[in-house]
Amino acid sequence: FKDIFGAAIHALSSNQLTDGVIHRSKRMMLDALGVGLLGTRTTVFNKALKYSQVQETAHIRSSVWGRSDLTLPPHYAAFVNGIAVHSMDFDDTWHPATHPSGAVLPALLALAETMPSRPTGLDLLLAFNVGIEVQGRLMRFSREAYNIPERFHPPSVVGVMGSAAASAKLLGLSPAQCRHALAIAASSAGAPLANAATQTKPLHIGNAARRGLEAAQLAQIGLEGNQAMLDMCSGFGVYYKDYSPSVMAHSSSGVFKWILEEQDVAFKRIPAHLAMHWVVEASLAARRNLQNKEGSVDVSRISRVTLHVPPSKYINCPFPDSEHQARHSFQFNASSALLDNKVTVASYHPAQINRSALKELLSKVEVQTPEDNRPSFDHMYCQVEIETTLGLSYTARCNTFYGHWRKPLSQEDLVDKFQANASSVLSTEGVEGLIHVVGNIERITDCSDLYSFLRRTSRCAEQELYDYARSAAS
Numbered sequence: 001f002k003d004i005f006g007a008a009i010h011a012l013s014s015n016q017l018t019d020g021v022i023h024r025s026k027r028m029m030l031d032a033l034g035v036g037l038l039g040t041r042t043t044v045f046n047k048a049l050k051y052s053q054v055q056e057t058a059h060i061r062s063s064v065w066g067r068s069d070l071t072l073p074p075h076y077a078a079f080v081n082g083i084a085v086h087s088m089d090f091d092d093t094w095h096p097a098t099h100p101s102g103a104v105l106p107a108l109l110a111l112a113e114t115m116p117s118r119p120t121g122l123d124l125l126l127a128f129n130v131g132i133e134v135q136g137r138l139m140r141f142s143r144e145a146y147n148i149p150e151r152f153h154p155p156s157v158v159g160v161m162g163s164a165a166a167s168a169k170l171l172g173l174s175p176a177q178c179r180h181a182l183a184i185a186a187s188s189a190g191a192p193l194a195n196a197a198t199q200t201k202p203l204h205i206g207n208a209a210r211r212g213l214e215a216a217q218l219a220q221i222g223l224e225g226n227q228a229m230l231d232m233c234s235g236f237g238v239y240y241k242d243y244s245p246s247v248m249a250h251s252s253s254g255v256f257k258w259i260l261e262e263q264d265v266a267f268k269r270i271p272a273h274l275a276m277h278w279v280v281e282a283s284l285a286a287r288r289n290l291q292n293k294e295g296s297v298d299v300s301r302i303s304r305v306t307l308h309v310p311p312s313k314y315i316n317c318p319f320p321d322s323e324h325q326a327r328h329s330f331q332f333n334a335s336s337a338l339l340d341n342k343v344t345v346a347s348y349h350p351a352q353i354n355r356s357a358l359k360e361l362l363s364k365v366e367v368q369t370p371e372d373n374r375p376s377f378d379h380m381y382c383q384v385e386i387e388t389t390l391g392l393s394y395t396a397r398c399n400t401f402y403g404h405w406r407k408p409l410s411q412e413d414l415v416d417k418f419q420a421n422a423s424s425v426l427s428t429e430g431v432e433g434l435i436h437v438v439g440n441i442e443r444i445t446d447c448s449d450l451y452s453f454l455r456r457t458s459r460c461a462e463q464e465l466y467d468y469a470r471s472a473a474s
Contacts, residue, residue: 027411098158160185168216
């Protein structure tokens with residue numbers, strides 16, 4: 001068999017981490033922590049947490065983000081924290097399409113907190129980048145993976161492999177053990193895209209984090225899988241129609257280069273599917289054109305809204321009736337932007353979704369899929385045309401939204417996003433502490449402060465948890 005990844009994972013060292021990769025991966029870490037902390041207030045997170053608490057048996061414990069007095073066995077902590085990261089679809093997106101950080105960081109933090117010999121920040125950073133790298137390389141084994149997915153949710157396919165690789169690296173597994181960890185993880189890979197826009201979708205990330213961690217721990221104690229898993233069409237190739245694997249270059253070969261060095265990630269400014277960012281920016285621009293011409297915006301005088309978007313069935317949802325459907329609806333996000341002149345975290349609250357003015361506007365939205373609009377996050381665009389009852393038309397187009405890898409968020413805006421998200425859960429000390437630790441993680445000798453800051457909740461957040469628990473009990 002070909003050793004696709006095993007030896008390379010084992011051999012990679014922190015000396016191979018470039019300044020560019022360190023900078024980008026720290027941004028990914030901070031963003032994942034922020035959206036994860038915000039996600040600890042979602043219904044789906046609390047359901048998963050309740051389930052995981054019932055399963056408590058282990059003596060070793062890991063932190064639950066945003067909970068000052070609660071710990072879980074490591075694989076359940078990875079599970080619920082992974083769910084938190086993706087619970088609002090607010091986490092990073094890569095190309096080819098996947099959410100790379102959410103499956104890896106929760107697994108690593110849960111594992112690192114329980115290791116007898118506590119890893120340094122640089123150890124954690126290296127393992128994180130190994131998990132990101134494996135996902136990037138697996139997706140590049142298929143041209144199919146470059147398009148908006150149609151069959152499997154990508155984090156459920158490559159995320160569990162990234163979690164396994166990252167955990168294996170942090171555990172210091174041998175090349176053979178790394179191969180077995182990936183083989184074991186592959187048997188937990190794959191979730192159908194039909195569960196997109198439901199409460200089950202965030203579980204794909206939680207399961208990837210958990211199952212990847214478990215795969216590495218099982219390989220550590222001697223469990224074996226098919227070491228040729230990544231080299232077989234009946235192995236990992238079952239997830240792609242055109243699977244063509246290649247061996248990952250050894251770090252000592254002189255030709256190894258991190259994919260993250262060449263391909264940055266997209267950071268979201270709204271908690272929704274990535275494609276929604278194009279439609280929101282185009283809708284806001286079209287609205288400005290209307291306002292500049294007519295002086296004000298009266299949505300009752302809009303007769304039709306036409307969206308020119310790429311073909312994708314699971315994000316074409318004309319009348320969403322839940323927050324998860326709304327996050328995956330071209331029509332909803334365009335209408336929200338036109339009606340409110342903004343789209344925010346609050347836009348997906350049931351009270352906002354069920355507004356009569358919004359539903360009336362939704363009934364006027366038409367979706368068209370031009371042949372030149374490819375279903376790829378690297379090539380798609382969105383054009384919005386507003387027609388009024390006076391026969392006037394206002395059009396705007398977004399080719400690249402702010403936050404996309406071609407137009408990355410500034411560090412200031414990324415930190416602002418983190419602060420807004422994390423401060424809904426943590427005290428000021430916890431928020432500022434995480435910014436400092438992640439910003440200097442390659443120089444941190446003990447990661448204990450990282451777990452501590454993740455548990456430093458605010459008094460307001462504690463009261464909200466108390467109120468939520470009382471409400472759930474009644």
